Amino acid sequence: MSDESDATGGRPARVQTLLAHGGLDPHGYHGFVNPPVVHASTVLYPDVETTRTRAQRYTYGRSGTPTTDALCDLVSALEGAEKTVLAPTGLAACTVAIAAMVKAGDRILVVDNVYNPTRKFCDGFLTRFGVETVYFDPTDLQTFRTLLEQPTAVVFFEAPGSVTFEMCDVPAIIALAKAAGAVTMMDNSWATPLFFRPLEHGCDLSIHAATKYLAGHSDLLLGTVAGNGEVIAQVRKTWDEWGENAAPDDVYMTLRGMRTLDVRMERHQRNARIVAEWLAADSRVSRVLYPALPGAPGHNLWKRDFDGASSLFAITFKGRPDADVVTFVDSLRLFGIGYSWGGFESLATLQPAHAMRVTMDWPQDEAVVRLHVGLDDPADLIEDLDQAMAHLG
Ligand SMILES: Cc1ncc(COP(=O)(O)O)c(C=O)c1O
Numbered sequence: 171m172s173d174e175s176d177a178t179g180g181r182p183a184r185v186q187t188l189l190a191h192g193g194l195d196p197h198g199y200h201g202f203v204n205p206p207v208v209h210a211s212t213v214l215y216p217d218v219e220t221t222r223t224r225a226q227r228y229t230y231g232r233s234g235t236p237t238t239d240a241l242c243d244l245v246s247a248l249e250g251a252e253k254t255v256l257a258p259t260g261l262a263a264c265t266v267a268i269a270a271m272v273k274a275g276d277r278i279l280v281v282d283n284v285y286n287p288t289r290k291f292c293d294g295f296l297t298r299f300g301v302e303t304v305y306f307d308p309t310d311l312q313t314f315r316t317l318l319e320q321p322t323a324v325v326f327f328e329a330p331g332s333v334t335f336e337m338c339d340v341p342a343i344i345a346l347a348k349a350a351g352a353v354t355m356m357d358n359s360w361a362t363p364l365f366f367r368p369l370e371h372g373c374d375l376s377i378h379a380a381t382k383y384l385a386g387h388s389d390l391l392l393g394t395v396a397g398n399g400e401v402i403a404q405v406r407k408t409w410d411e412w413g414e415n416a417a418p419d420d421v422y423m424t425l426r427g428m429r430t431l432d433v434r435m436e437r438h439q440r441n442a443r444i445v446a447e448w449l450a451a452d453s454r455v456s457r458v459l460y461p462a463l464p465g466a467p468g469h470n471l472w473k474r475d476f477d478g479a480s481s482l483f484a485i486t487f488k489g490r491p492d493a494d495v496v497t498f499v500d501s502l503r504l505f506g507i508g509y510s511w512g513g514f515e516s517l518a519t520l521q522p523a524h525a526m527r528v529t530m531d532w533p534q535d536e537a538v539v540r541l542h543v544g545l546d547d548p549a550d551l552i553e554d555l556d557q558a559m560a561h562l563g
Pocket of ligand 1: 511
């Protein structure tokens with residue numbers, strides 16, 4: 171993040187200070203450090219006239235509470251955004267953002283390594299409502315340029331993709347899309363706002379599955395969409411029409427989790443680097459798909475554009491029978507077998523990479539195991555991987 175930001179009541183703040191202060195208003199709440207967890211539908215008005223003018227800060231539980239305002243303020247400050255909208259899940263944040271910016275007859279471009287449920291929304295819901303989705307290869311800027319020759323309402327992308335970790339040239343994607351008049355949106359869950367801020371690069375919306383690193387403890391689902399001006403106003407309008415509210419306890423828990431985001435990300439990053447380097451040196455592993463690793467696919471783009479890396483990456487095994495790779499994953503003791511990521515715990519999943527794309531081939535004989543490196547001691551994680559890999563023969 172640009173070191174100086176202005177989100178603590180006009181005082182410049184650095185990221186760690188923002189994380190410690192953002193969204194707080196202790197003297198608004200009798201001196202209590204944290205905001206209250208407001209469980210609310212009804213809000214009372216002093217008189218009929220005020221119900222007509224709506225001249226009071228809160229009007230109905232769905233439209234915002236002191237709890238949601240606190241989290242929105244913090245996320246907006248970190249992302250350099252005017253406003254943030256909170257959704258009940260990361261997926262809901264992606265879908266409400268896309269839906270807000272399209273109408274029947276539109277065509278959108280979506281990166282081919284997109285989170286699979288976002289793809290399902292595009293292929294299912296959007297298709298039914300007359301919006302066409304065309305997928306683009308994140309590594310092929312020339313074809314992307316050609317695709318933009320046809321009218322394009324939205325360009326939606328992630329960097330890196332969260333299964334096979336291809337990086338796209340984010341600044342170039344944004345510049346080309348903007349020149350073509352498309353609204354740009356990035357699912358920024360992998361990097362967190364600590365390591366990448368899409369709006370600084372001209373992207374219209376930065377989206378998070380706050381479920382992951384922002385909340386950080388694998389105990390809730392939440393999504394955020396941050397942006398400026400007309401675009402975020404349009405997202406907020408669709409969000410309001412859909413009634414896509416996040417629940418107060420989840421909002422509060424996310425805010426609580428974010429106070430330690432910087433500390434956790436530093437440790438996640440360090441642990442992931444140690445584990446990834448060990449894996450890269452092991453001949454049983456064919457590739458380590460972690461853009462932060464020198465020599466890994468997308469490393470140069472990551473190094474140029476990002477301030478750090480989270481701890482989600484993949485390894486591949488080439489030419490191994492499926493049963494061997496299954497045994498490897500089943501034999502892990504510290505890595506749980508589970509989807510999701512961003513919590514304190516380490517996870518592993520076997521991913522069907524070849525079935526999840528239309529523009530990019532994936533070798534049928536290259537199995538992808540995605541790892542999330544948690545806050546465990548990396549030496550223990552390496553021992554665990556080593557003992558499980560012994561089963562590969
Ligand atoms: C990249 C990415 N975006 C969005 C989501 C959706 O988040 P949620 O599970 O909160 O709906 C996920 C979940 O795994 C994800 O990996």
